[in-house]
């Protein structure tokens with residue numbers, strides 16, 4: 001960073017490549033993959049995690065102590081990159097955003113200085129790094145609180161695509177009434193023709209319900225029961241589970257690929273929203289996107305610990321998330337399909353996006369939607385202070401470079 005600052009050379013940062021949405025031309029690419037520091041202190045429920053560590057390693061390391069981290073739907077993602085973007089976890093309704101559990105960061109700011117920031121040291125920089133992503137520095141390691149997790153009941157249910165209206169309508173009525181112990185989402189998924197996909201799920205549109213209950217199996221099953229009665233599932237894989245198997249809940253792609261992830265927070269997901277979504281992404285719509293989903297927000301997502309942060313979505317009831325392929329044969333169809341669904345869902349939108357899932361968003365006005373107006377103004381001010389030459393520009397950048 002000191003060399004880059006002296007030469008005014010722009011800098012990109014990459015850990016796993018899972019969030020490599022924007023092309024980079026010129027400049028210096030810092031890869032953090034070899035920064036594999038991982039120290040776990042189970043007694044104080046805290047871990048120090050290097051910039052190159054993926055969630056999978058941390059999950060496996062802390063699980064024997066009855067502890068867990070707040071990773072998202074794919075444990076192959078980098079722990080630091082994900083957490084800097086707020087981190088919307090599978091168990092977020094119980095434990096909140098991953099960034100809520102950050103205790104401190106070691107960060108190299110674009111002037112080449114290594115700083116330790118936390119609630120007492122440079123609190124504004126710390127606050128803005130919790131959800132502001134990589135705009136203000138390159139993080140070398142983070143100190144993260146771990147959560148106690150004794151029992152978990154969860155997994156996924158696949159329904160046939162032809163029952164999409166029944167399943168999504170039932171979800172829209174059932175999900176808002178769930179207690180905080182339950183986290184859930186539902187997605188329309190076009191399953192590829194692939195020998196690794198079980199026979200009964202191969203090459204068709206499916207509806208995938210994901211469900212996690214932090215607590216006993218009997219209570220979890222009772223909460224899920226209404227959704228089990230909606231339609232005849234092709235596969236019901238919900239049961240008592242070990243947190244090490246958390247990837248089975250979303251069954252996401254496990255390796256970085258040629259796709260874009262984007263979305264929008266919603267105030268509501270009512271019957272009219274179900275109809276609007278199905279018209280664009282349901283059976284017979286010809287939608288080219290492999291996945292269009294709705295996650296339930298609320299619960300602990302809505303609470304902050306009283307410390308300022310840069311996480312968005314606390315006021316949302318749901319999150320609309322979409323994946324689009326960028327492989328050559330579908331690349332041209334993907335952006336218009338994403339834009340059409342966002343337009344159709346605009347009446348239910350809070351107007352805010354989530355920086356971790358806001359791929360290829362265009363110019364500054366669009367970038368700014370990943371934060372509240374107040375947070376965005378603070379991020380722009382801090383960017384001018386810490387990165388006046390916009391060295392960290394190959395990403396979801398704030399300010400004039402956006």
Ligand SMILES: Cc1cc2nc3c(=O)[nH]c(=O)nc-3n(C[C@H](O)[C@H](O)[C@H](O)COP(=O)(O)OP(=O)(O)OC[C@H]3O[C@@H](n4cnc5c(N)ncnc54)[C@H](O)[C@@H]3O)c2cc1C
Nearest residue numbers: 014015016017018019020072073078081082087088134139
């Ligand atoms: C299959 C899949 C599922 C996902 N599910 C979720 C989910 O459930 N919830 C959620 O919140 N997100 C989710 N994401 C999004 C994911 O959190 C982002 O893509 C995140 O940026 C991945 O971080 P990375 O370090 O692995 O990626 P990289 O591509 O290596 O980095 C992406 C960006 O992160 C920033 N960054 C990374 N490391 C550093 C660092 N050391 N210092 C400063 N900035 C850094 C930079 O801006 C960089 O451009 C998912 C992504 C995928 C591909």
